[in-house]
Amino acid sequence: MAAEERRKFPLEQRLSEHIIGQDDAIKTVASAIRRRENGWYDENHPLVFLFLGSSGIGKTELVKQAAKYLHKDVEKGFIRFDMSEYQEKHEVAKFIGAPPGYLGYKEGGQLTKKLEECLNAVVLFDEVEKAHPGVLTIMLQLFDEGRLTDGQGKPIECKDAIFFMTSNLASDVISDHVDKIREKAAENNKHKDEQKLEDLEAGERINISKKFKDDKVRPILKRAFRRDEFLGRINEFVYFLPFSQSDIRKLVTKELQYWSEQAKKKHDISLEWDHNAVTVLADGYDTHSGARSIKYEVEKRVLNQLAMAQERELIEKGCVIRLTAANAEELTKTDESSIEPPTIKLQLLQKGKEDKYVDINLEGGDK
Structure with a gap:
């Protein structure tokens, strides 16, 4: 997209037309894409996001809107996988393709085929915590090297792709934390003589502290993914908050x-x-x-x-x-x-x- 058009109609504004109540998530994604579009990014590694939060609050929709912004042909440029379909060990082959000598090896893998068609695609792994550890190992290679080897040993370079993962992990912990902060803000508002709409909305805006993320959320992620290096290859952990x-x-x-x-x-x-x-x-x-x-x-x-x-x-x-x-x-x-x-x-x-x-x-x- 032309730089002049991007200046006139910033990505944050475009995304906010479709996503409600997730300003911080929008800013995080828009800033990362802006760095990429303007050449301020590590060309040796793809961008990787993990979206955290409960169902139905805009995680998948934000990925879709980012894909529409980046690709004219969204059918080709947006690749989505439901990771609940990759919970068994044998489904690793379905992901990258069966090796030579095995049934269906000529068909290729579901991920590798689609990435070959669009090396800079926006890829969404929905409910990633449900994936088999073998699939996570493949994803780690993908995130770490920007390269994926299919079942036939053919390497696929995809450093220009952007990978999004969504997860409901820690959603209850996040919701409880946010609810408590909002209850406290509401209690404080009761003592004000006047309550303007802007003041009420300001009281509903939440900043999740680094301490909460490190002490409460990260241990949950470590137990689920079991590998520090997997979490270490994620560029941005993006928190989606319950609606006010x-x-x-x-x-x-x-x-x-x-x-x-x-x-x-x-x-x-x-x-x-x-x-x-x-x-x-x-x-x-x-x-x-x-x-x-x-x-x-x-x-x-x-x-x-x-x-x-x-x-x-x-x-x-x-x-x-x-x-x-x-x-x-x-x-x-x-x-x-x-x-x-x-x-x-x-x-x-x-x-x-x-x-x-x-x-x-x-x-x-x-x-």
Whole structure:
């Protein structure tokens, strides 16, 4: 990519359009790629990253977006492996190809074939901790020498490739640590007379200390990978943090914006929403599923209603629909005294002397 375009539209900005709540991870990846693009890197070794954090918080998506930035042909330039498929010793041959005399040796290995096609590819090893130690030995050679020898003894030079690994190792430890820091920040905020949105978001930003990484996380990694030299060839250990409340609301808004665009494009329907709707949908966030849970929540509580309303001819092309919350007053209650939990409801804009929104009756709504 031309230097002028990179200056006008920095990589951090590009990645932030797709990844929510992981500013430090974005900065780390963007800085490493910038060094590489401008010639400030070790040409004898490929770049190697290990992404740490729980599922559904942007690890794989960040790799995908980096690949799109670096390669016009993403199909060729992005190579992804699910390492849970390489847990047995015999699957080492599947990775680099069987040696001569063994069944399938002419077919080559899954990794070696793809690297030959694109020596500067972005390669993702998902859930790397599940790989067999024999596969990790091959990866160590790859990271250390920037070279891989296939089953037939043919060397493949791939020093220009960029390797990403993702892992859920230590995710519970990281989450607990971050939650405690955020709880402390929230407690401190209670004593402030005024709370601006910027102040609240600043309190949700977390810096993980070197001491925590060395004392808590590294021992977990050493037990899993068993080899210091493997960890020693990783350029960057990148920490993905659990979403804060403001991050979750941003995820909801992003998902609604996507479906607003689809509603306009496919059905010529304008879709709007208020802050109460965002709050109700954000309550459906599940830490085990991460961002995916917001997608499911919008499908279940919004798209189901829209599809039903369209089928019953309660909405039509050119109309304006607003999402809001039924029993919105219950949102402010912190105890269990709620008569009925808040739900999402659809309202149709009726135009006249005074425009007004009218509830769409679907007999059961989004329950």
